[in-house]
Amino acid sequence: xxxxPTYIGKxxxxxxxxxxxxxxxxxxxxxxxxxxxxxxxxxxxxAHGHIRAIxxxxxxxxxxxxxxxxxxxxxPQVPRIPVRMEGNPxxxxxxxxxxxxxxxxxxxxxxxxxxxxxxxxxxxAVGAIQVDIEALPVVSELEDSRAGGVLLFDEQGTNQAIxxxxxxxxxxxxxxSADYVRKERFRVQRVAAMPMETRGILAEWDxxxxxxxxxxxxxxxxxxxxxxxRLMDLPEDAIEIVECDVGGGFxxxxxxxxxxxxxxxxxxxxxxxxxxxxxxxxxxxATNHARAIECELEIGCARxxxxxxxxxxxxxxxxxxxRPNAVTAPRNVAQMVAGPYRIPNVRMDVxxxxxxxxxxxxxxxxxxxxTDFFRERLIDxxxxxxxxxxxxxxxxxxxxxxxxxxxxxTVLPYGTSGETDSGDYRVTLxxxxxxxxxxxxxxxxxxxxxGLYHGFGIGCYIEGGATGxxxxxxxxxxxxxxxxxxxxxxxxxxxxxxxxxxIAADALGVPMERIRGVHHGSTSVIREGLGSWASxxxxxxxSAIIDAVxxxxxxxxxxxxxxxxxxxxxxxxxxxxxxxxxxxxxxxVAELSxxxxxxxxxxxxxxxxxxxxxxxxxxxxxxxxxxxxxVEYVSAEDVGRIINPGTLHSQVLGAIVQGLGxxxxxxxxxxxxxQLLTGSLAGYLMPAATDFPNIRAxxxxxxxxxxxxxxxxxxxxxxxxxxxxxxxxAVASALSSLDVQPFELPLTPPRVxxxxxxxxxxxxxxxxxxxxxxxxxx
Amino acid sequence: MKMTCVVNGKRIExxxxxRLTLADFLRHELGLSGTHVGCEHGVCGACTVTLNGSAVRSxxxxxxxxxxxxxxxxxxxxDGAALSPLQAAFRKHxxxxxxxxxxxMLMTAHALLEVEPDAEEARIREVMSGxxxxxxxxxxxxxxxxxxxxxxxxxxxxxxx
Numbered sequence: 001x002x003x004x005p006t007y008i009g010k011x012x013x014x015x016x017x018x019x020x021x022x023x024x025x026x027x028x029x030x031x032x033x034x035x036x037x038x039x040x041x042x043x044x045x046x047a048h049g050h051i052r053a054i055x056x057x058x059x060x061x062x063x064x065x066x067x068x069x070x071x072x073x074x075x076p077q078v079p080r081i082p083v084r085m086e087g088n089p090x091x092x093x094x095x096x097x098x099x100x101x102x103x104x105x106x107x108x109x110x111x112x113x114x115x116x117x118x119x120x121x122x123x124x125a126v127g128a129i130q131v132d133i134e135a136l137p138v139v140s141e142l143e144d145s146r147a148g149g150v151l152l153f154d155e156q157g158t159n160q161a162i163x164x165x166x167x168x169x170x171x172x173x174x175x176x177s178a179d180y181v182r183k184e185r186f187r188v189q190r191v192a193a194m195p196m197e198t199r200g201i202l203a204e205w206d207x208x209x210x211x212x213x214x215x216x217x218x219x220x221x222x223x224x225x226x227x228x229x230r231l232m233d234l235p236e237d238a239i240e241i242v243e244c245d246v247g248g249g250f251x252x253x254x255x256x257x258x259x260x261x262x263x264x265x266x267x268x269x270x271x272x273x274x275x276x277x278x279x280x281x282x283x284x285x286a287t288n289h290a291r292a293i294e295c296e297l298e299i300g301c302a303r304x305x306x307x308x309x310x311x312x313x314x315x316x317x318x319x320x321x322x323r324p325n326a327v328t329a330p331r332n333v334a335q336m337v338a339g340p341y342r343i344p345n346v347r348m349d350v351x352x353x354x355x356x357x358x359x360x361x362x363x364x365x366x367x368x369x370x371t372d373f374f375r376e377r378l379i380d381x382x383x384x385x386x387x388x389x390x391x392x393x394x395x396x397x398x399x400x401x402x403x404x405x406x407x408x409x410t411v412l413p414y415g416t417s418g419e420t421d422s423g424d425y426r427v428t429l430x431x432x433x434x435x436x437x438x439x440x441x442x443x444x445x446x447x448x449x450x451g452l453y454h455g456f457g458i459g460c461y462i463e464g465g466a467t468g469x470x471x472x473x474x475x476x477x478x479x480x481x482x483x484x485x486x487x488x489x490x491x492x493x494x495x496x497x498x499x500x501x502x503i504a505a506d507a508l509g510v511p512m513e514r515i516r517g518v519h520h521g522s523t524s525v526i527r528e529g530l531g532s533w534a535s536x537x538x539x540x541x542x543s544a545i546i547d548a549v550x551x552x553x554x555x556x557x558x559x560x561x562x563x564x565x566x567x568x569x570x571x572x573x574x575x576x577x578x579x580x581x582x583x584x585x586x587x588x589v590a591e592l593s594x595x596x597x598x599x600x601x602x603x604x605x606x607x608x609x610x611x612x613x614x615x616x617x618x619x620x621x622x623x624x625x626x627x628x629x630x631v632e633y634v635s636a637e638d639v640g641r642i643i644n645p646g647t648l649h650s651q652v653l654g655a656i657v658q659g660l661g662x663x664x665x666x667x668x669x670x671x672x673x674x675q676l677l678t679g680s681l682a683g684y685l686m687p688a689a690t691d692f693p694n695i696r697a698x699x700x701x702x703x704x705x706x707x708x709x710x711x712x713x714x715x716x717x718x719x720x721x722x723x724x725x726x727x728x729x730a731v732a733s734a735l736s737s738l739d740v741q742p743f744e745l746p747l748t749p750p751r752v753x754x755x756x757x758x759x760x761x762x763x764x765x766x767x768x769x770x771x772x773x774x775x776x777x778x
Numbered sequence: 779m780k781m782t783c784v785v786n787g788k789r790i791e792x793x794x795x796x797r798l799t800l801a802d803f804l805r806h807e808l809g810l811s812g813t814h815v816g817c818e819h820g821v822c823g824a825c826t827v828t829l830n831g832s833a834v835r836s837x838x839x840x841x842x843x844x845x846x847x848x849x850x851x852x853x854x855x856x857d858g859a860a861l862s863p864l865q866a867a868f869r870k871h872x873x874x875x876x877x878x879x880x881x882x883m884l885m886t887a888h889a890l891l892e893v894e895p896d897a898e899e900a901r902i903r904e905v906m907s908g909x910x911x912x913x914x915x916x917x918x919x920x921x922x923x924x925x926x927x928x929x930x931x932x933x934x935x936x937x938x939x
Contacts, residue, residue, distance in 0.1 A: 013869050020877030021865040023812015023852035027878065030811035120797065196816045196824055196878040196912050247814070247878030248912050280817040493876025493913060646872040650914050654875065657915030681821035681910070688907040689916040693899075 465714015
């Protein structure tokens with residue numbers, strides 16, 4: 001685009017909001033069909049056991065119950081859900097059957113599907129099914145899993161699915177020659193993305209044409225269609241996936257879950273539309289969990305604070321099965337452990353380990369949140385040991401514009417590699433320090449004022465985005481002169497329609513009012529779409545739109561040339577796209593075609609974008625109760641180019657607050673029997689409006705990405721990435737007089753209080769020993 | 779069970795199952811699907827509607843408990859032609875992303891500002907803390923409600939509404 005943009009960069013009010021604010025959104029449970037049946041699922045209440053018998057007679061006898069399906073209805077070959085992007089024979093051993101067959105491996109695993117005339121009757125029938133399960137010992141801890149005394153899959157002989165290794169340089173040599181090394185163990189707890197809308201599916205089978213239509217929240221509709229076709233033995237073009245409004249994504253949406261097979265299966269078998277809406281308790285048990293990793297990490301530095309090496313090993317808790325997107329988080333831990341720093345020698349191994357718990361997979365900033373916590377904590381500890389200011393130590397090691405592009409570690413066995421794109425990572429560090437007023441405010445560091453310890457934390461990160469390999473868009477110039485936009489990106493609540501309309505209007509040079517609509521996310525609107533994940537929708541979909549704009553203009557010229565009997569190059573297309581002229585003749589574009597003129601565009605991308613930033617927190621800790629309060633939180637991020645500062649700002653703030661939830665509140669707690677103890681939103685604490693009132697987000701456009709025509713970088717996840725490390729560093733800073741070092745999240749009041757008590761007891765014992773030795777000498 | 783109520787100004791007579799929640803009644807019997815169900819145990823607030831002017835969780839009430847009451851849902855917040863000042867403030871401040879919690883947020887804020895048009899930020903945060911949003915981090919929601927106060931204040935002093 002050579003013209004100065006009218007819409008890009010402006011906080012354009014969202015098109016979506018008109019329906020959302022007036023109750024006219026159409027989420028999956030809002031869809032109504034005549035003859036609709038409703039499904040409910042009987043889930044295992046045992047974490048590990050053999051299924052000896054299932055008696056469905058009483059359930060089937062309830063009036064209104066149409067069917068009860070179990071594994072017996074799918075045998076001999078109960079379909080199993082493959083890994084999505086990083087398939088591997090080692091992982092294929094542990095993938096999930098669409099319904100429990102012979103054995104259950106986590107509380108919440110589907111055992112039977114009831115279809116009835118209403119959701120209430122279906123739930124009544126679920127309660128009437130008798131299941132006899134012979135309980136087996138439960139693998140509830142990672143250490144137990146590794147020891148392998150009890151196996152989830154007996155025939156595999158191990159609970160360890162795969163080890164991913166990220167490496168660059170020669171870490172052994174670098175560690176040997178380092179002036180300073182330190183090794184610590186860290187742990188990030190199990191949490192969940194917890195979108196406000198639970199999952200849901202509506203499946204419709206048309207027996208006459210043998211076609212299936214599936215509506216529901218699916219951020220990767222084409223991938224979902226591919227799975228479904230394979231598992232249901234249907235051609236892909238017999239399946240239509242229709243996107244609805246989606247109540248939040250954050251990584252858990254759109255993965256292929258057992259229900260994504262079971263509901264279409266039931267609709268086909270019964271030849272009736274079937275709807276299933278997950279309830280919140282089910283959501284907590286059945287939708288992917290995340291994080292859940294323990295790690296040992298070692299840092300090697302030169303005396304001047306130059307970081308020369310990072311080496312570590314992590315055990316990640318995959319839960320009971322390897323889900324389609326299970327690899328992303330552990331892979332990112334292996335690849336991104338060095339984050340935004342110039343650390344030439346890295347080796348990080350992460351072993352995916354099974355336990356009798358809900359499977360884990362992606363959650364916003366997958367692997368990055370975890371590994372940022374490990375690294376930023378260790379950097380603070382190293383700075384203290386070396387007697388170097390922690391900000392200076394970071395600045396000395398951050399990548400600069402002279403380092404670009406900087407290679408990322410290669411991850412085996414996949415061979416995943418990559419490089420950073422652009423930026424000077426010191427820019428956001430300095431901006432964040434200035435915005436916060438670091439030099440002045442940190443004078444309070446470690447001080448106890450009115451019973452509250454004050455502390456300050458800092459942390460830096462990079463966020464990968466714009467994942468390829470391609471995305472598609474189609475533009476149609478309608479006969480009334482409006483333009484319809486079709487794009488392969490999908491909406492998960494991020495304002496995609498507005499963003500795409502802004503980009504299309506600017507690239508076409510027309511007012512936004514002429515964009516008739518932005519259609520997305522359904523397999524019927526476009527030939528192929530890769531969807532919305534890994535902060536890719538705006539950059540990839542937007543760049544595809546720009547490509548389509550060029551092709552649409554060419555298509556208009558071609559059509560006019562045919563009609564004028566001249567060469568396309570001789571056709572003049574008016575700037576407002578309303579008229580074409582050549583050799584003194586003029587026509588309106590509407591006259592060129594009775595059906596509109598269409599063009600498709602594709603954007604190919606093998607390189608990812610990396611936005612980067614720094615966060616700072618000021619916290620207080622109540623010495624008596626361990627209560628942690630965030631007094632102030634400031635972020636500074638460079639995203640290359642901002643499409644809509646309103647939507648971006650809202651996403652960054654939301655991501656930071658999610659991160660603060662993970663850092664201080666949220667945890668999925670299991671007992672030794674594999675029972676989830678935090679099975680409701682009363683037990684699983686998410687941030688509320690009173691928790692974190694004082695947050696500021698600053699977004700910069702310093703270094704556009706050279707990888708795409710927009711210059712934009714994926715930016716929806718960055719806000720969450722450094723928060724765990726920043727808050728833990730702030731806690732260490734507040735409690736520096738006690739030498740408290742948090743190694744584990746979340747930093748809840750009981751955990752902080754326990755750390756304070758332990759530190760005081762440690763100090764007391766030390767005093768006693770000193771007194772005793774003085775007395776002995778005296 | 780037979781019941782009568784007024785929903786968004788319209789008189790409704792219905793015969794419902796005793797166990798039907800008010801949320802399901804509004805959504806599935808009346809087709810008012812703007813009221814969302816996020817948790818079904820009264821924590822998330824997405825299902826908030828007003829009952830005789832007070833914010834209530836429609837997932838925690840039975841439909842029959844609304845017998846004789848006046849219910850207002852998000853569909854009744856504006857006249858349909860234009861956004862209400864509260865809705866417009868939400869849009870201006872980007873106080874929503876996925877939109878799922880939004881109807882509950884609007885109804886809770888509306889019920890508050892009807893009674894307390896001068897509510898301070900801390901009071902607004904306290905009242906809104908009963909409604910969970912996973913997208914925005916609340917900052918823009920509070921900004922929007924603070925701005926919308928003016929419309930409620932003037933409506934009150936002008937004797938309207």
